[in-house]
Amino acid sequence: MAPPILVDGLRKSYGAQLALGGVSFEVAAGEIVGLLGPNGAGKSTTLGVLATLLRFDAGRVAVAGHALPAGAARARRALGLVPQQVAVYPTLGARENLRFFARALGLGRREAARSAAAALDLVGLAARAEEPVARLSGGMRRRLNLACGILHRPAVLLLDEPVVGVDPQSRERIFEAIETLARGGAAVLYSTHQMDEAERLCARVVLLDTGRVVAAGTPAALVAGAGLTPVLHLRTARPLPPGWLAGIAGAALADSSAPETTVKVTDTATVPAILAAALRAGGDVLEMALVRPSLADAFFALTGRALRDEDAPATASA
Amino acid sequence: MLTGLVAALGKDLRLLARDGVGLVFLTLAPIVVISVAGLSLATLYGAEPRGGMAPVLPLADEDGGWVGRAVRERLADEPSVRVRPVATAAAARALVRAKRAAAALTVPAGTSDAVNAGRAAALVLFTDPVKAVDVAYVHGLAQELRHGLEAAAVEHAQHDLDAARAQATDARAHLARAAEDLHRALDDLDARLQAMRADAERRRAAAERELHTALAARQAAAHARLVAALAPLRTFLAELAARRQAFAEWLAAVREQAGRLADRVPPPPEPPSVPPALEELVSADPDAVAARLIAPDGAAPTLPPVAPPAPPALPAFDLPSLPEPPAGRLPGPLALEETSVTGAPRRLNSFDQNVPGFGVTFLLLGVLLGVSLGLLDEHEWGTLERVRSMPMSLATLLVAKLAARVAVGTVQMALLFLVGRLVFGVSLGPQPWALMLPTAGIVFAGTAFGLVVAATAPSREAVLPLGSIAIMTMAAVGGCWWPINLEPDWMQRAALVFPTTWAMEAYNDLMIRRQPAGAALGATAVLLAHGAVYLAAGLLLFRRRVLRAA
Numbered sequence: 001m002a003p004p005i006l007v008d009g010l011r012k013s014y015g016a017q018l019a020l021g022g023v024s025f026e027v028a029a030g031e032i033v034g035l036l037g038p039n040g041a042g043k044s045t046t047l048g049v050l051a052t053l054l055r056f057d058a059g060r061v062a063v064a065g066h067a068l069p070a071g072a073a074r075a076r077r078a079l080g081l082v083p084q085q086v087a088v089y090p091t092l093g094a095r096e097n098l099r100f101f102a103r104a105l106g107l108g109r110r111e112a113a114r115s116a117a118a119a120l121d122l123v124g125l126a127a128r129a130e131e132p133v134a135r136l137s138g139g140m141r142r143r144l145n146l147a148c149g150i151l152h153r154p155a156v157l158l159l160d161e162p163v164v165g166v167d168p169q170s171r172e173r174i175f176e177a178i179e180t181l182a183r184g185g186a187a188v189l190y191s192t193h194q195m196d197e198a199e200r201l202c203a204r205v206v207l208l209d210t211g212r213v214v215a216a217g218t219p220a221a222l223v224a225g226a227g228l229t230p231v232l233h234l235r236t237a238r239p240l241p242p243g244w245l246a247g248i249a250g251a252a253l254a255d256s257s258a259p260e261t262t263v264k265v266t267d268t269a270t271v272p273a274i275l276a277a278a279l280r281a282g283g284d285v286l287e288m289a290l291v292r293p294s295l296a297d298a299f300f301a302l303t304g305r306a307l308r309d310e311d312a313p314a315t316a317s318a
Numbered sequence: 319m320l321t322g323l324v325a326a327l328g329k330d331l332r333l334l335a336r337d338g339v340g341l342v343f344l345t346l347a348p349i350v351v352i353s354v355a356g357l358s359l360a361t362l363y364g365a366e367p368r369g370g371m372a373p374v375l376p377l378a379d380e381d382g383g384w385v386g387r388a389v390r391e392r393l394a395d396e397p398s399v400r401v402r403p404v405a406t407a408a409a410a411r412a413l414v415r416a417k418r419a420a421a422a423l424t425v426p427a428g429t430s431d432a433v434n435a436g437r438a439a440a441l442v443l444f445t446d447p448v449k450a451v452d453v454a455y456v457h458g459l460a461q462e463l464r465h466g467l468e469a470a471a472v473e474h475a476q477h478d479l480d481a482a483r484a485q486a487t488d489a490r491a492h493l494a495r496a497a498e499d500l501h502r503a504l505d506d507l508d509a510r511l512q513a514m515r516a517d518a519e520r521r522r523a524a525a526e527r528e529l530h531t532a533l534a535a536r537q538a539a540a541h542a543r544l545v546a547a548l549a550p551l552r553t554f555l556a557e558l559a560a561r562r563q564a565f566a567e568w569l570a571a572v573r574e575q576a577g578r579l580a581d582r583v584p585p586p587p588e589p590p591s592v593p594p595a596l597e598e599l600v601s602a603d604p605d606a607v608a609a610r611l612i613a614p615d616g617a618a619p620t621l622p623p624v625a626p627p628a629p630p631a632l633p634a635f636d637l638p639s640l641p642e643p644p645a646g647r648l649p650g651p652l653a654l655e656e657t658s659v660t661g662a663p664r665r666l667n668s669f670d671q672n673v674p675g676f677g678v679t680f681l682l683l684g685v686l687l688g689v690s691l692g693l694l695d696e697h698e699w700g701t702l703e704r705v706r707s708m709p710m711s712l713a714t715l716l717v718a719k720l721a722a723r724v725a726v727g728t729v730q731m732a733l734l735f736l737v738g739r740l741v742f743g744v745s746l747g748p749q750p751w752a753l754m755l756p757t758a759g760i761v762f763a764g765t766a767f768g769l770v771v772a773a774t775a776p777s778r779e780a781v782l783p784l785g786s787i788a789i790m791t792m793a794a795v796g797g798c799w800w801p802i803n804l805e806p807d808w809m810q811r812a813a814l815v816f817p818t819t820w821a822m823e824a825y826n827d828l829m830i831r832r833q834p835a836g837a838a839l840g841a842t843a844v845l846l847a848h849g850a851v852y853l854a855a856g857l858l859l860f861r862r863r864v865l866r867a868a
Contacts, residue, residue, distance in 0.1 A: 051707040055865075073709065081707040087700030089329065091336035096329075103325030104710040112325075132336070148704065 002065050003028050004078075004156045004187035005050065010059035012045055012211075019045045021211040022059070027187040029155070032178065034198035035191040036295065037208030038305060043191040044084065046208070047158050050189065051081045064155045077106060080154030084161045084191075086145045088133050094120060094144050095129040102151045112151075119147035122177050139170030146174050150181055157181055157188045163197060175201055195219075195295040205295065209303045219295050226301040228293030232263040232274060237284035244281035248273050265290070322710045326718030327725075330692070334726055340688070344730050348680035349737055355799075356672040356742060373452040375399040375459075376410040376422035383430025388467055389423070389441070399459060407442065414444045420452030421445045423460055433471060476648050483644075490642075541608035548607065552600045555592060562589060662745075662832040670745050673738035674825035675798035677731055678818055682764045682789045685727045689768030690781045692719055693860075698778075706864070716860065720765045720853070727761035728754070747828035752835035756824035759845025763817040766849045769856025773863050797822040817848040 005027035012020040020042045027033045035043050048054035049061055052072040061068040064078030088097045095116050102112030120126040123143035125136075133141060146162055159178065163171045178201065182188050190202055198205050199219045207214040207222065215222050231254060234240075239258035245251055250267040251274050261283075263274055271290060278285050299305070334340060377393060379386035393401045402419070404410050410422035424442040432439035443460050445453045565586070573580040599607060693716075696702040705715050735753055738744040746753060771788065775781040793799060795809060796818025802810055813819040824841035827833045 053703055053706055076707060076709050079707065081704060083700050083704060085700040087704040089333060089699065089701060092329070092332055096332060100325055100329040101704070101708070104322060104705050104708045106322075106709045108321070 002062055004064050005033075005189055006060065006062040007046065007050070008060040010046065010049060010056055010061055012042075012049060012054065012056045019211050020049075020056070020059075023208065023211065023213055024059075025206045025213060025216060027156075027189050029185050029187050030182050031204065032182050032188040032190055032202050034202035034205035035189055035208060036193060036195070036198055036205050036299065037214075038193055038299075040210075041193075041208040042211040043193075043208055044160055045211075047081075047160050047189070047191055050156075050158055051079060052076055075156075077152075078154060079156040079158060080149035080152065080186075082146050082149035082157070082159040082162045084164065086133075086141045088141065088144055088148060090134040091132055093130045093132055094125050094136070094140075094147075097133060097144065098147060098151060101148045105152045107152060115151045119151050122150070122180065123147045124173050137167075137170075138165050139167040142166045143170055143174055143177075146177060150177070153181070153184065153186070155186060157186045158191075159188065160191045161193070162190075163192075163194075171197075195299075198295060207295075207299055207302065209299075209305065214299070214302050222295060223293050223298045226293070226298035228297050228301055230265045230268055230290055230292045232265050232271060233287075233289040233291065234261045234263070234275075234278060234283070234285055235259050235287040236261065236278060237286055238282060240278060240281050240283045244277055244283070245274065248277060259286070322714045323718050323721070326710065326715050327721050330719050330722030331725070333692075334688075334722060340684075344680070344684045344726065345733060348676055348730075348734055349741075351680070352669065352672050352676045352734070352738070352742075355676055356669040359668060359672070359800075372398050372400050373421075373449075373456060374402055374413075374419045375456055376402045376404045376413045376419050378404045378407045378410040378422070378424040380407060380427040381425040381429040382427070385430040385433060385439070385467060386425040388470070389425050389463060392463055392466060393423075396459065399456065407444075411444045414446050417446065419446075420449035421456040421460075423456075472648050479648065487642075537608070540611070541605065544608045544611060545604040548600060548604055551596070555597065555600045558589075558592065565589075662830060666830060667742070667744060669738055669742035670829045671801060671826070673734060673742065673744050674829065675793075675800075675822060677734040677738075678760055678796075678821050678825075679789065679793040679798050680734075681727050681731055681761060682767075682793065682818070683785075684730060685723045685761060685764040686768040686771060686789055687781065687785050688723050688726075689719060689765055690772035690775060690785055691778065692723075693769075693772040694775075694778045694781060712861065712864065713857065716769065716857065720769060723765045723768070724758075724761050727765065728757055731757045731761065745829045745832065747832055747834075749828070749835045752828050752838055753825070755835065755838045755842040756821045756828075756845060759824075759842040759849065760817055760821035762849035763845050763852060766852035766856055767817075769860060770852050773856055773859035792816040792818040795819070797826075817845050820844045820848075 003026040005025075007026070008024045010020050010023040011018075023042065023046060025033070035046060037043050045054060049056045049068070050063055052063075052068060052075055055069060062071070063075035066072075066075040066078070068075060088094075089100070092100070098116035098119055099112050102115045103109070107115055117126070120129050123146055125140060125143055125147065128136060128140060133144060136144065142163060142165070146159070149159070150157065157178070162178075163174050166174065175197075178188055178190070190198070192198055202219070204216065204218055205222065206216045215225065217225070232251075236259050240256065240261055245253050245263065248270055250265065250270045252264045252266075253261070254264045255262040261278075265271060265274070268290065275285060275288065375393065377390065379390055390401075390403070393399065402413070404413065404422075407424040407426070410424050413419045414422045422444040424444070426440070426442060429439045429441070441460060441464055443457065445457070447453065569586055573583055576583050602610075693702070696705075696715075696719075702715070706712060732754070735744070735746060735750075739746055767788070768785075771781060771785050775784050795805070795813045796802070796816045797805075797813065798818055802813060802819065802822065805813070820841040824838035824845075827837040827841075828835070831837070
């Protein structure tokens with residue numbers, strides 16, 4: 001049985017500019033897969049092709065078993081799109097938006113009303129359903145944006161950075177809603193460049209860079225595969241003397257420029273021993289932090305590029 | 319498809335209903351502009367200014383005669399100007415020069431006398447050419463006034479002339495009756511003379527007959543006496559002849575008996591011969607003799623014709639036929655009678671032009687910019703992309719948006735006509751419902767043209783100038799802001815490519831010319847054709863634009 005999302009050798013160019021250079025991956029029913037990559041990696045293009053909005057040059061793409069582009073009309077009935085932009089009518093109320101999009105999805109009047117009510121409950125907006133969207137907070141609008149894409153309980157859910165600028169509470173509600181849908185059997189493709197979102201939500205991730213899949217797998221596997229280890233950052237009152245770390249297996253000095261010292265830790269069980277050694281050496285530890293390697297670090301390790309600009313210095317130093 | 323269309327239509331109507339600024343723009347803005355334009359440009363369309371809008375007209379009567387008096391009286395009753403009497407022509411002229419009046423009217427001294435004397439005279443109008451509209455109006459008014467005075471004078475003269483003619487006609491009739499009496503008297507006299515003459519003739523004939531009778535009697539008596547007188551002579555002559563015959567016979571017997579001696583017998587003496595006349599008389603028929611001696615009737619003396627004296631020839635009293643008194647019609651005043659060919663009022667309510675004109679302008683602003691900006695909104699909000707990922711077709715979304723604008727535009731125009739009727743008293747024509755024909759056409763055409771603008775304008779920033787230029791051009795050239803006949807011919811011909819031209823043509827036919835619905839059918843068909851072409855082009859261009867982005 002074909003997976004709900006099948007992308008095989010997908011190629012797409014905008015004129016002379018290559019956007020996707022042979023992307024392949026699958027998403028199974030009930031699975032949440034993260035599509036990760038920096039800006040311009042090809043995430044939105046991939047989602048656009050899957051959402052039947054963009055034509056592609058080569059490859060094989062199928063949504064809910066319907067090969068594109070021939071099966072686009074049938075695929076649209078099975079997919080739900082949550083675009084990066086909050087794509088709703090700002091002067092209409094949340095319920096009005098949902099009812100319209102439900103009708104646009106082919107639902108009947110009564111079914112549309114029921115779906116709208118259910119979606120409002122699911123994203124926690126029932127109490128503000130009648131207010132014009134423009135009066136809702138950014139987080140509420142994001143939740144509404146998600147609700148508009150799940151009105152018909154789609155078999156395939158495409159999310160393009162759905163929690164950008166969302167407060168933690170709204171973000172968690174959105175995640176819960178997505179997980180609920182996945183538990184219901186939906187195949188979810190979650191595009192983001194926020195590693196923590198992927199790590200929180202996705203069983204698997206597909207790392208994209210410059211239109212190509214760099215790596216794919218579980219987050220832990222990707223980090224491990226990149227050969228990254230946790231690091232321990234110490235700030236001491238006095239500089240630590242040379243050789244203070246000697247004798248501690250699984251720990252290696254990475255950087256030392258007083259009062260900051262960075263130690264690579266292959267086994268986090270050695271952290272107490274490292275702290276004890278620092279104290280013995282008269283370091284007088286003022287502050288410590290254990291930083292585990294992230295998918296961003298893995299991505300940097302794999303591509304030499306940061307997922308986000310603000311990630312670059314941190315990962316570069318790691 | 320249909321349920322999606324209804325849903326999208328409902329969505330667009332809700333979006334419009336929530337757009338307070340847009341609703342004000344669609345309703346109050348055109349009413350304000352129509353009010354301002356209608357009141358400001360009333361005279362441009364030929365309406366009579368009244369009250370505070372009536373121009374001031376300084377009037378100087380230097381004549382003091384009946385002409386000046388008549389001018390003052392007539393202008394005093396004229397509500398379309400505010401007459402300001404001034405003493406002199408110089409004062410009137412000064413007011414115009416001071417820009418306090420567009421024109422001033424002067425009745426020069428001696429005007430009445432000149433007119434009375436049959437000399438030319440003129441009223442003088444001082445004008446400020448900058449205030450052309452007011453000047454044109456006052457000029458027309460002065461012409462009407464002058465024409466009225468002229469007509470009154472002619473009418474007066476005609477009245478006098480008619481009276482004189484009536485008198486002449488009476489005199490002529492009197493003379494004709496007298497001549498007729500005289501003719502009758504002469505005829506009677508002639509008849510009596512003829513009768514007398516005939517009577518004289520009869521008398522003479524009778525006398526002649528009596529004379530003839532007497533003569534015949536006397537002839538018969540003479541005849542009888544002649545026959546009687548001739549009878550013995552006739553008998554004697556007959557006996558004489560017989561005796562001569564007997565003598566001859568005797569002589570012959572003597573000679574025979576004398577034999578040889580016969581020769582010796584001497585010849586007898588010759589008897590006297592009967593004179594031939596006597597013989598003829600005797601041998602003739604007594605009647606013939608009588609007739610010869612007594613003249614027969616025909617030869618009877620006749621009375622000399624008793625010719626009664628011919629009556630004196632009556633003089634041929636033939637009055638020369640008096641010519642009819644000349645009609646004596648002074649040349650009649652040549653009035654200008656203006657008749658609307660459709661029976662519509664002569665004067666135009668300027669709002670009859672402004673309500674549909676500015677209504678169409680704002681309609682186009684609403685539907686054209688509404689559609690194009692609405693689609694740009696959908697694009698910017700991301701809802702267009704979202705809907706494209708759904709089963710609802712792009713065409714359904716577009717058609718619903720256009721349908722919503724068509725509905726709103728139609729309501730907008732209907733509302734403007736209603737306000738125009740209630741507030742400005744515009745005419746809705748003999749069949750008000752017929753206004754919906756061109757309204758439907760222009761709303762459809764404008765809405766569909768909005769789709770073309772949306773499909774061609776590269777950005778929101780481009781829609782406003784592009785759409786505004788298109789709307790302003792179509793409205794201005796199409797006759798929405800002023801009567802299209804003010805434009806040069808070539809522009810009027812060029813204007814036929816714009817839907818506004820056809821819409822205004824239809825509105826003018828229905829509202830101003832007061833024609834029935836049939837008059838708007840042609841223009842409505844053209845408008846619908848415009849809309850169909852724009853719609854096809856717009857859908858094509860918009861679809862191509864969307865696909866190009868994909």
